[in-house]
Amino acid sequence: MAEMWISMGPQHPMTHGLWTLKVKVDGETVVDTEPDLGYIHRGVEKICEARDFTQITTYCDRLCYASANTWSHSYIYAAEDLLEVEVPERAEYIRLMAIEIQRIASHLMWLGAYGPDIGNLSVMVWCLREREMMMDLLQELGGSRMHYNFPRVGGVKRDLPHGFAQRARAKLKLFLNRIQEYEALFDESTVFLVRSQGVGYAKPEEMVNHGVTGPNLRAGGVNYDIRWAHPYSVYSELDWEPPVERSSIKGADCYDRYRVRVEEMRVSASLALQALDKMPGGADTHHEPGDPMILAKAPARAPEGTTGAHHFEDSRGESMFYIAGGGESRGKQPYRVSIRSPIFITIPFAAKCMIGYKVADIPAIMGSFDPCIGETDR
């Protein structure tokens, strides 16, 4: 049969955003793919060069619309490395809790979007129900619904509001019970199993060489996690293990990637609960904004020739910021901000994973890698 190229996207349910996947098909079989990105390239890196270190946080929030908090924290850690700020311990606990709640919200958004991808529409409503609880919690912290602008260079914007700890504990415990409902919805759905098992195999060594990390990598049966390999924050103080999936002999398939994310939500909820319990000063106390318990003084200027970098375990893999500071008469602004987006690197790999499968498997494979185009195009 003759081969031909088909453009999937930029408007296609498979894309989870705005990009084009060019697929070369032979009948029903995919023989070649080529991703085409950049539809929502906003030039964040260039904009950052004309902003103060504090102003950049808002732009980093907007890098990913499903996981804003992890991205602004990713930037803040790099900026603190550049400006040499020591963060108060209480602020680290508050951050850790905020990051893990955001990770749950991000995975729920993914799970909710992945269901309709492969013929399970009802699960979306169920996932968004619990995501709403997580967003309420983050809204209490940051003040807005999606883009929280919560961390500051040297700490956090605000302490936990009065009564937050009680509400957070209740919601997280309720959420831990409700995870079983998604598992029932997915694992007992024959349609889901048939479409997700046995497609999109990927092996760990191959994934590392291609730069794929995070849950996608852990689905392949290795427990590599930036949170223990290059530790930051106070993960060393809490009791946790990154979830790992027993993949099949051919590697991790879409079903493994789904399982590992569900397990990761459990771990994140437990981490957030532990952080509430172990917080120095107690989770029920409240400090005014700017209190040295939650915000350390930070210099506004970076000296000439200094750099800051930080690797961060984002919801989708390793995100990273590299900031070159200073430069001629512009110490208040960075000279160059470089952003590593995990999905920018993962999309070419996911596109390679599809080769050999049917056209109908494309949404199942692509969706299982959790693409987010906001961070990809920057």
Add this chain to the structure above:
Amino acid sequence: MGKIVPIKTQRAEADKLAAAISEIDGVEAEVAERVSGTNPRPVVLGNSSPESWRTLAEKLHSEHGVDYCSMVTGVHWPEGDEDKKWEIVYHLMRTGIRNPPIEDGLVQPVIVDPSTVRGSGTPLELELHVYLPETRTPSVDSVQDIWVGADWNEKETWDLVGIDFDGHQGMRRVLQPHETPKGFHPLQKQHHLRYHDFQDMYDDSQGFMRKPADAGKIK
């Protein structure tokens, strides 16, 4: 208590790696300390001449187990020293990941205990800088075939900063439109951010007639 990689182990491994790669001609490396929040962490910080970069990359991958390319960053320094007008920063990592073993037809997941990692399994972080002298066509050897993860990173660096990679297969625009004029790379420093008057948005919603509000004021 959660287990993390002990900083002592990481530090010792970083020292070893830095000493080993310093022996290559044109490469200098040392161990620096970066701080994330409250945790200090060791980073192998190195400089390489553009000629020895390819040798260094091959050695890192084959002899020292550096298996992961995190990010490639290009920086334009028009006001820098004569031989440091362009900079390429490679962030590499050693993850120590192996495919999980198969026993009795079942995959046995590899659960590394971070507190007991030793030798070449220790996760490490590398930051390598390559400087290029004043030129209109900066270029450095590609490492696309060593770490496939560097493939799209290099494409992006050429697209946005204009640093070319010798031997890179399939170089193309990835973030900017395909019809972007040849030679336009927005992160070069001769391009300044420009601001528009907000009224322009209403008169000309598509922006075809728009002139920057600061037209004529900047170089």
